[in-house]
Amino acid sequence: MHNYLAIDAGGTSTRAVLVASSGQCLGYGSAGGGNPVSRGFEGSADALLGASAEALGGTGGTVHSATVALAGASLEMPPEPLLRRLEPLGLSHGVVIESDLLATFYSGSYHDDGHALIAGTGAVAARVEGSRLADVADGTGWLLGDSGAGFWLGREVVRAVAAALDGRGPHTALTERVLAQLDISADTPRRRFGRPGALQQLITKSYALAPIELSRFAPLVFGAGADPVARDIAGRAAAELARTLLAVLEGGLDGPLVFGGSVLTKGGSIAAAVMEEVRERAGGPCPAPVLVRDGLAGAAVLALKRHGVAVDAAVFDRITASLAALRG
Template sequence: MHNFLAVDAGGTSTRAVLVSPSGTCLGYGESGAGNPVSRGFRGAADAVLRASRKALGGSARPVHSATVAMAGASLAQPPGLLLEHLREFNPAQGITIESDLLAVFYSGSYHDAGHALIAGTGAVAARVEGGRLAAVADGAGWLLGDSGSGFWLGREAVRAVAAALDGRGPGTALTEGVLAQLGLQADPAVGASGRTGTLQQLINAVYGFMPVQLSRFAPRVFDVPADPVARDIMDRAAAALAGTLLAVGGGGPGGPLVFGGSVLTKGAPVAAAVVEEVSLRRPGARPVPVLVHDGVAGAAVLALKRHGIAVDAIVFGRIASSLAALRD
């Protein structure tokens, strides 16, 4: 029997699954971050290899093919190091690099047309037609975009705390959570810089991070949903994400809508607000999104579809149930 290796190489972790032609997941493995944009191709290739070995039970037994879903930047320049690593599994039909956006979409649907909105560390929306990406909005990174993402939320949280500490903005319950996460103690004394000790410590600590690492403060926004400042941040994030989705024609007819990424799957207020915002901007639309936590099931769907194997409701359900059993 020909089995397929499918990998979802994400920014936080990498997940691999060995799947049969009938959609039964036979092995599963995880490793660290596998996004070549943030880890570099060597780090990403190593993560993919470790997860794949675990999915195959530690052996290098041959597979029919390997499908790896990665950040879009990888598609324009196939990572040779990754291909070299995966050749140890001797894939008879080669190695295919797919978009991580498609993997997330297919984790929520087996149909070949629809829309996906993903808000994790970054934020991006896609329209899928004929099993391919027809349009993409945002996903431009922290400097040019990623509006409403985990990075964006975290940046707005620390900005709000800084503004509260120097009087530019209202007091906020975010202050306690952010300071605690940084291990900082309140120090109201004004130093030589003219700033309070608390604010100076905050500035020093935050500028010690890489910009994208500000995403670690996003959960603090969800911790205090009744706080007016946190609520405003969530509302603005939802408005930005709705705009991104609408830019690719999402929210109306045209197939299923899939939401992915922790901002949407764990931040229920934001997901609900995105739906509400889309409904307001597109009269008559009331999207009902499917929430998915990662793209590994979709990577398995892609592995089968790209080799001419039909994936219907039964096969899709088998992938989901057998994968869930392996993860338990």
């Protein structure tokens, strides 16, 4: 019986688990962001090594291999440099790089066919066939897409506040919340050229942020209650995400449907609205989505599957239950 290392390397955090062939998770570790695109190779490798070392703890023994779930462009990275950096872990059979989208799907199902939709900072959907990504929509980054996800929501929030401050848009409860987050007083005196002082500060401070940092304002949409502007933003986000999911459907929503990312898993109203629109436009029955925390359980499933270990319902349940226990 072998032990495998499974790693979910995200942009803000990296999670690792040591899993046995039986599906029993033996150790868990976490570290900072592990995406090579956003963190650079060395920063990514340090995070992967730190999370993995914590997961291994004092277990000792040989680790068969490491399966690393990475996003988008990172999938083009050759495994050899990463293997050299992970050499202290004592991997006997190298490194396998997998898609974080596929790992998210397998965090909600052990079946080899189905669909996944992720909406965190970015947004992407996939159709999975035969344990491989058969079709992918969006996931193109803040400049080209990621429609309906965290960046998109945050950008719509600050746009709505800017419009409210100079009279181009309706009053919204989002204004007070955004100004508070940016430490801007709503009573800032009007500037000499006619622009409200609070708006001028909003412009200055918003453009000082990296574009992707606008996602910090996304949670405000879910905390604004019945505010019409916030509800409109949420509704448009759901429509965008439904469009992304519909783009990868082929013959209906057969098999399991997995939702990941905080916009869907914490913004329940958006997840429900996505499903309502998909049901209307798909023209057939749709399975209830399985909500998953991240792609770590799926990385463990992939680590076993890719090395010839059969993952059935019992093994899948063992992975998810033992991982949850380790996380506490």
